[in-house]
Amino acid sequence: MTNKMILNVALEEIHHRRNMGNAENNMHFEEINRKIPEIGEINSQLAKTGMEIMGIIKSGENVSGKIEDLKRKNTQAQSIVKKLLKENGYPEDYLQIKYTCDKCFDTGFINHDRCECLKKLIANITAREMNKNSQINLCSFDTFNIDYYQGNDMETTRKYREIMTKIYRYCKKYADNFSTESDNILMFGRTGLGKTHLSLAIANEVLQKGYNVLYDSSLNYLHQIEKEYFGRDQMGNDTLNVLMSADLLILDDFGTEFDKSFYVSTIYNIINTRLNRGLPTIISTNMNYEEMLEKYGERICSRLFTVYTGLEFVGTDIRLVKRKLGMQN
Ligand SMILES: Nc1ncnc2c1ncn2[C@@H]1O[C@H](COP(=O)(O)OP(=O)(O)OP(=O)(O)O)[C@@H](O)[C@H]1O
Ligand SMILES: [Mg+2]
Numbered sequence: 001m002t003n004k005m006i007l008n009v010a011l012e013e014i015h016h017r018r019n020m021g022n023a024e025n026n027m028h029f030e031e032i033n034r035k036i037p038e039i040g041e042i043n044s045q046l047a048k049t050g051m052e053i054m055g056i057i058k059s060g061e062n063v064s065g066k067i068e069d070l071k072r073k074n075t076q077a078q079s080i081v082k083k084l085l086k087e088n089g090y091p092e093d094y095l096q097i098k099y100t101c102d103k104c105f106d107t108g109f110i111n112h113d114r115c116e117c118l119k120k121l122i123a124n125i126t127a128r129e130m131n132k133n134s135q136i137n138l139c140s141f142d143t144f145n146i147d148y149y150q151g152n153d154m155e156t157t158r159k160y161r162e163i164m165t166k167i168y169r170y171c172k173k174y175a176d177n178f179s180t181e182s183d184n185i186l187m188f189g190r191t192g193l194g195k196t197h198l199s200l201a202i203a204n205e206v207l208q209k210g211y212n213v214l215y216d217s218s219l220n221y222l223h224q225i226e227k228e229y230f231g232r233d234q235m236g237n238d239t240l241n242v243l244m245s246a247d248l249l250i251l252d253d254f255g256t257e258f259d260k261s262f263y264v265s266t267i268y269n270i271i272n273t274r275l276n277r278g279l280p281t282i283i284s285t286n287m288n289y290e291e292m293l294e295k296y297g298e299r300i301c302s303r304l305f306t307v308y309t310g311l312e313f314v315g316t317d318i319r320l321v322k323r324k325l326g327m328q329n
């Protein structure tokens with residue numbers, strides 16, 4: 001989707017919100033006019049007053065005194081309506097339109113500027129588009145099984161399961177309590193130990209809370225950013241910016257990209273900007289510290305290994321364990 005298409009989808013959603021608000025308001029009016037005829041009477045009186053004011057304004061006469069008088073009557077009538085609503089067990093504001101956003105009254109704009117609600121919607125639609133092709137729905141906390149973690153002997157197996165149970169609990173708690181002030185996580189350990197599985201489980205839960213989560217391999221993101229940077233993408237997307245401002249960014253398979261200087265500096269830029277903004281990032285990799293140091297250098301590694309919470313995954317490649325058990329991957 002181009003930026004323009006995303007904007008249109010967002011505006012459609014906002015118009016839908018406004019229509020729903022109006023429709024609900026009409027229903028409340030009908031209900032109250034029926035149940036509390038006194039209010040019905042006042043309402044039709046108020047409608048007439050409104051017409052009168054319009055008429056006076058149109059006629060161009062200088063009748064500001066008359067308008068003031070009508071306005072006063074109007075305010076009085078409003079407070080009688082409120083009292084009657086309350087007496088009949090309704091909330092005072094039952095006849096007021098409920099907007100999803102009180103700042104822009106569901107128009108999406110405040111004085112020609114995009115309202116926060118419109119910006120948030122655009123970010124969410126962008127994230128949904130970007131996550132579309134990932135296997136985000138396949139991995140959850142429910143399908144996580146501790147029995148897959150095995151060592152060479154019983155003692156090692158017991159130790160591994162103890163460590164992985166702690167990691168599982170940490171991730172579950174992280175997802176449950178997520179906020180944009182949450183910690184950064186570095187998941188590391190050999191291949192097939194559930195790093196992607198647990199990071200997707202977190203992504204799922206945090207997405208359901210309504211946060212804007214981006215999940216993909218760092219390689220895919222870097223390719224996309226590179227294409228945009230060198231002008232080979234005409235869609236007008238700004239992936240770098242989107243990654244830097246997502247509520248939660250998950251960079252999977254960190255380290256599978258070539259060590260081109262463009263990639264290294266882009267990664268530094270993303271990690272550093274998000275740290276400065278205090279936004280959480282989860283990185284998973286099967287490289288160890290020395291390999292990372294060699295590939296990304298001190299500037300990136302010192303951040304990842306001191307500021308991020310490190311979770312070291314242990315066990316035997318679960319893809320192999322599953323295959324041995326005769327299960328499909
Ligand atoms: N604890 C678990 N319970 C159930 N399935 C698991 C568990 N851990 C991993 N799996 C499954 O095993 C496969 C490999 O796991 P995953 O892709 O998460 O490993 P990884 O640590 O990300 O490996 P890599 O470093 O190669 O990316 C996936 O199909 C995943 O769903
Ligand atoms: Mg993985």
Ligand SMILES: [Zn+2]
Binds near residue numbers: 102104106
């Ligand atoms: Zn708004």
